[in-house]
Amino acid sequence: MTNIWHPFTQHATAPAPLAVAKGEGATLILEDGRRIIDGISSWWVTTHGHNHPRIMAAIRAQTEKLDQVIFAGFTHAPAETLAAEMLKIVPPGLRHVFYSDSGSTAVEVALKMALGFWHNRATPRTKIIALEHAYHGDTIGTMAAGARGVFNAAYEPLLFDVARLPFPSDPKATLAALEREAPNAAALIVEPLLLGAGGMLMYAPEILRDMKAICERYGTLFIADEVLTGFGRTGTLFACEQAGITPDILCLAKGLTGGALPLAATLATPAIFNAHYSQDRRKTFFHSSSYTANPIACAAACENLAIWQGEPVRERIATLAAMQEDRLAPLRSDPHFGNVRRLGTVAALDVSVSDPGYLADAGPLMAAKFLEQGVLLRPLGNTIYVLPPYCITGAELDTIYAAILAAL
Numbered sequence: 001m002t003n004i005w006h007p008f009t010q011h012a013t014a015p016a017p018l019a020v021a022k023g024e025g026a027t028l029i030l031e032d033g034r035r036i037i038d039g040i041s042s043w044w045v046t047t048h049g050h051n052h053p054r055i056m057a058a059i060r061a062q063t064e065k066l067d068q069v070i071f072a073g074f075t076h077a078p079a080e081t082l083a084a085e086m087l088k089i090v091p092p093g094l095r096h097v098f099y100s101d102s103g104s105t106a107v108e109v110a111l112k113m114a115l116g117f118w119h120n121r122a123t124p125r126t127k128i129i130a131l132e133h134a135y136h137g138d139t140i141g142t143m144a145a146g147a148r149g150v151f152n153a154a155y156e157p158l159l160f161d162v163a164r165l166p167f168p169s170d171p172k173a174t175l176a177a178l179e180r181e182a183p184n185a186a187a188l189i190v191e192p193l194l195l196g197a198g199g200m201l202m203y204a205p206e207i208l209r210d211m212k213a214i215c216e217r218y219g220t221l222f223i224a225d226e227v228l229t230g231f232g233r234t235g236t237l238f239a240c241e242q243a244g245i246t247p248d249i250l251c252l253a254k255g256l257t258g259g260a261l262p263l264a265a266t267l268a269t270p271a272i273f274n275a276h277y278s279q280d281r282r283k284t285f286f287h288s289s290s291y292t293a294n295p296i297a298c299a300a301a302c303e304n305l306a307i308w309q310g311e312p313v314r315e316r317i318a319t320l321a322a323m324q325e326d327r328l329a330p331l332r333s334d335p336h337f338g339n340v341r342r343l344g345t346v347a348a349l350d351v352s353v354s355d356p357g358y359l360a361d362a363g364p365l366m367a368a369k370f371l372e373q374g375v376l377l378r379p380l381g382n383t384i385y386v387l388p389p390y391c392i393t394g395a396e397l398d399t400i401y402a403a404i405l406a407a408l
């Protein structure tokens with residue numbers, strides 16, 4: 001029996017966890033010396049590669065100065081610099097940065113900001129609208145916004161109701177449902193362009209733009225959960241850019257520190273901030289995490305943004321997108337695969353199996369086969385996806401795709 005309880009792990013059936021000693025670019029090196037290509041960016045966080053020297057150096061430098069400090073009534077240079085730099089690169093119109101420490105908390109903060117906005121304006125709206133197949137985190141509030149299923153059946157009685165829009169495979173139906181729900185809703189929350197945990201499902205920027213326009217018409221707040229899509233995954237720095245929209249609230253986490261340390265940010269427009277700005281202390285935004293704006297994590301994030309500025313990251317992303325496309329092309333006509341798709345750096349395909357559900361054995365069986373070949377991939381049900389760090393080489397990608405074909 002293990003004394004450590006691992007995430008999303010059924011210990012009765014899962015193989016023993018692999019002990020990792022080192023990270024290097026797109027590669028994980030195990031205690032026993034084996035090398036594993038990290039085809040999922042260590043659960044979608046690692047952007048430039050493991051142990052990026054500049055981020056590691058920035059962390060070391062910050063540890064010489066300040067480890068942690070209460071963030072109510074105090075501030076520090078790494079948090080100030082990071083907020084200022086973030087506001088220069090996010091969609092225009094966002095002005096305020098609230099820090100927390102994970103994607104789930106970034107979304108919880110966004111939902112609380114939206115509800116606080118309506119509460120403080122004394123025009124109560126409390127309904128949240130979300131997409132079918134959505135994933136926004138694993139806390140109670142974020143599970144409520146996310147799709148219901150085997151993951152949250154035990155907690156379902158305590159999850160609040162949300163209005164659910166059909167996934168935009170038929171955009172007209174999605175937009176019509178939004179037209180019905182938006183007039184009295186507090187907010188719509190979406191994963192822009194790419195629904196990750198729901199199965200790497202993709203939809204077009206025009207639909208995102210149309211959803212934003214409908215929300216605007218009814219004063220319904222628009223929350224973009226870019227926890228996965230932020231920092232280049234979809235080919236642009238943020239997915240919202242492709243639709244030319246600015247959300248009222250933007251959630252960032254995974255790639256914010258380049259994947260090195262836990263840090264999240266929820267960004268808001270002046271309207272959201274001003275709804276909480278008052279001589280009346282009851283209108284305060286009542287939220288905090290102990291480690292809000294941890295200085296070491298902020299220093300890592302500042303260096304990540306400097307890397308985006310100073311290194312050819314966009315070129316690397318374009319190259320990776322093209323390399324993915326080259327390897328996907330022959331699979332588009334392969335009868336073993338269906339719905340072969342790509343958005344920016346992310347590639348996904350469905351394997352035809354008799355039971356495609358998340359609990360089907362196909363996923364873990366394939367994952368074990370991939371590992372035998374030195375490749376870390378973690379299929380979602382029958383969906384295989386490749387979501388690598390941007391430093392991955394063509395040869396490493398070839399190994400990943402060879403493993404996919406071999407696992408069939």
Ligand SMILES: *Cc1c(COP(=O)(O)O)cnc(C)c1O
Nearest residue numbers: 102103104135136137196227228
């Ligand atoms: C991973 C993810 C989250 C949750 O982030 P954590 O840091 O794991 O809490 C929220 N939203 C989306 C879209 C995600 O992919």
